[in-house]
Amino acid sequence: MTVDENELIELYFSRDERALEETSRRFGGLLKGLVFGILRSEQDCEECLSDVYFKLWSSIPPVRPRSLKAYALKIARTDALMLLRKKKAKKRGSGAEISLSELEDILPDKSAPDGSEAEIREILDSFLGELGSDARKIFLRRYWFFDSVAEIARRYGFSESKVKSSLRASRERLAKRMKEEGVVL
Secondary structure (H helix, E strand, C coil): CCCCHHHHHHHHHCCCCHHHHHHHHHHHHHHHHHHHHHHCCHHHHHHHHHHHHHHHHHHCCCCCCCCHHHHHHHHHHHHHHHHHHHCCCCCCCCHHHHHHHHCCCCCCCCCCCCCHHHHHHHHHHHHHHHCCHHHHHHHHHHHCCCCCHHHHHHHHCCCHHHHHHHHHHHHHHHHHHHHHCCCCC
């Protein structure tokens, strides 16, 4: 039985445990790939995914997401990053730490004034919409999914040099855009 996202959300609203099974079947691989890309630990990944499914079950209802896939991915990414910080994963080789450090000079720090998060999200959405297809895929795989340069190159059949060049050009364009929009870096 295949259900669409709206039907799946209705399963959550009726407190039908098939909602979790179907969510895992449909999005489990994607969620695991995202979480593992951040944590790089099978044990931490499983712990985080358990929390993600619990949060989905606990938050729907009352929340009615427009896209269950996007909602689940956002919870998974946020939880994985929080777990990474909690475990103080400052060791070399952490894909998330390396990827985030590449954006330090572009995005404002956490002390930015309240309300600016929505503005920055709008700027990022607009920026991503302006990137070419390849540049957008590379940017998202690096800074959303935290794939390594080698993983991105392998996934799309690009050279690592092309991936690095694309990332550098995208970061430069994003920095210019942030300055043009008056975002204090």
